Amino acid sequence: DASSATFATAVTDGDSYSVGVKAQDSTGVWSAEHGVVFTVAFAKPPVPQLRLEWIADAAAVAVAVTNPPTSVGEADAVSVSVWRSVNGADWVLIADGLDPDSSTTDFIPGLGVVNYYKAVAKSALPSVSESLVEEIVTDQARAVWVNAGPGFSQAVRLASNVKINKAASRARTLRRASGLEYPLENTGQQRTRTVSVTARLWAPTHPRAALSSTWDEIVDVSDRIAPACIRDPEGYREFVSLGDPALGDALEMTRDLSWSFERVHYQEPTAEAFE
Structure with a gap:
């Protein structure tokens, strides 16, 4: 007689499964097992x-x-x-x-x-x-951009007389040992990457004022918590903590801005994070 059974195990698209069945007669004797292997293939949504x-x-x-x-x-x-x-x-x-x-x-x-x-x-x-x-x-793109806030959606740009200086260091100390002419080095895993940016801001009445964001906009972004993202037109892209910006106080058509950043541990979510 034909019969059926339902398994509560949820199956996954693309995976293979095996199912086996054995029969027992009235005397309690079991038959050999008969098994099949099948691969699950769900219907897929249209290609976006x-x-x-x-x-x-x-x-x-x-x-x-x-x-x-x-x-x-x-x-x-x-x-x-x-x-x-x-x-x-x-x-x-x-x-x-x-x-x-x-x-x-x-x-x-x-x-x-x-x-x-x-x-x-x-x-x-x-x-x-x-x-x-x-x-x-x-x-x-022709400017240096600094993004922060939810989804990195809050941004400022610096596009006039911009200079970027980068520095890198690693935790290490030197120690003297008896009998050695030169010291030994102990090296740690901690690393530091810093970036300093200088740029020129123009007075609001100057025709070139729109090249860069305003001082107030820069201050507002600098108040955001890490991670922020700094990008330049040559492909440099780093996730950073925002330092305090500083602006020269000369009452002229231009003022010099300086702003420092330090790299922080942050990684955008990859496919491996969802496996």
């Missing part, structure tokens, strides 16, 4: 499509996602995530849980480099479909 747009006044990239209508044999998309890779580095998550046919903004793409983007549509099963990879070259 991407459209990228450069936002010049924020040095950011707008990412619009389109989810095509569902066809026979496909599952409805219930959410979308957007991922970015700077110059072919690891994919990092820009936005998650977006509604289908929506958009988001990447406020800290690399500048002066190629940025790659992809969207991943997810169904309720769950199953996923990835878009084609789209790219955008961000060589239009």
Whole structure:
């Protein structure tokens, strides 16, 4: 007689499973086991499509996602995530849980480099479909940008007479040992990376005043907590703690700004973080 059984174990799309069955007769004798191996293949949502747009006044990239209508044999998309890779580095998550046919903004793409983007549509099963990879070259930026706040959405720019100085150090001490002419070095794992930026701010009435953000805007951003992100047009991109900006007090058409930063431990979320 035919019979069936339902297993409570949830299966995962793309994984393989084995099921075995044995029969027992009225005398208690068991038959040999008969087994099958099967691979789960959920219906997938339609492949999403991407459209990228450069936002010049924020040095950011707008990412619009389109989810095509569902066809026979496909599952409805219930959410979308957007991922970015700077110059072919690891994919990092820009936005998650977006509604289908929506958009988001990447406020800290690399500048002066190629940025790659992809969207991943997810169904309720769950199953996923990835878009084609789209790219955008961000060589239009001409300023140093500092982003902070939620999602790095608050930004200031410095574009006049900008100079960047970088310094690196590692924890180490020297000690003398008996019988040795020269000292020995003890080296630690702690490292320090600092950046100092100088720039020129113009008086509000000067035609070049709009090249850079205002002093008040800079002070407001400097008050944000780490991590912040500093980027320059040559591809330099670092997550930092914000130091205190200082402005020269000469009452002239220009004033000199100085601002320091220190690298902090921060990593954008990669695919491995979700596995």
